[in-house]
Amino acid sequence: MRPSYTLNQSPAGRVDAAELRRPVRKMLVLVAMLGYPVFVLAWVGLPAAGMTGIAWAVTVGALGLGVILAAMALYQFRRSMAQAPDAQLDERQIRVRDRAYLEAYRVFALIVLLVLLVGGIASDVLEPPITLTYDVVQPLVWGALLYSMFLPSAVVAWQERDLPGED
């Protein structure tokens, strides 16, 4: 296999520097991944629960902003090892990145399966049945976009261990 770099030469534009400690990264992953369903539920459910106007807008806006900021922080994690091309990574990082895509695919497939399963059961049980309108499909599409883009970064951020400092 041809190495992506040569001896005594660092990969160009090398991806390094773990700016965030692992507990912080895990918290960001949880906020980004669990925050979106909470955001959608708040968007739909709070008006039904009686919260409207400014209070609704502030609550939903804060939730949405939290999800976006957490997702962006993950995306920038190590200038996003998960998004970097081979030339910017060494062999360990390439392995970590490739494994992250595999794990992300598994998680994404599981999420899609659960959504389809729950949606299918709900459409059978609920009366009147769920109709696939723009309002129903839109959050699913945005969710699919969010998770497909950020899951590999989230997996890397979740799994990469902190190393002790230079001795």
Next chain:
Amino acid sequence: MARPVANRVEPVLHNRIGVFRAERGMTRQALADALGVNYQTVGYLERGEYNPSLELAFRIAELFGVPLEACFSRAPFTPMSQQLYHPEQ
């Protein structure tokens, strides 16, 4: 003997990278630059949490000027001080 590494089971490969680096007064960053890898990868290598490719293993041994088997082993290394001063043990 095997241990889980990031959800996988990989054979343990013992190494003396940390010892050789310390002998030469190199920082992890200096070693990483010499090898063309990320400095964190050096940390993973030293702690035995990442097994290098054969190509990288040879480069590490060549950089330190030692045979491959002096740097890597499937069995735990005897401490160098014991090898030097108490070889009979």
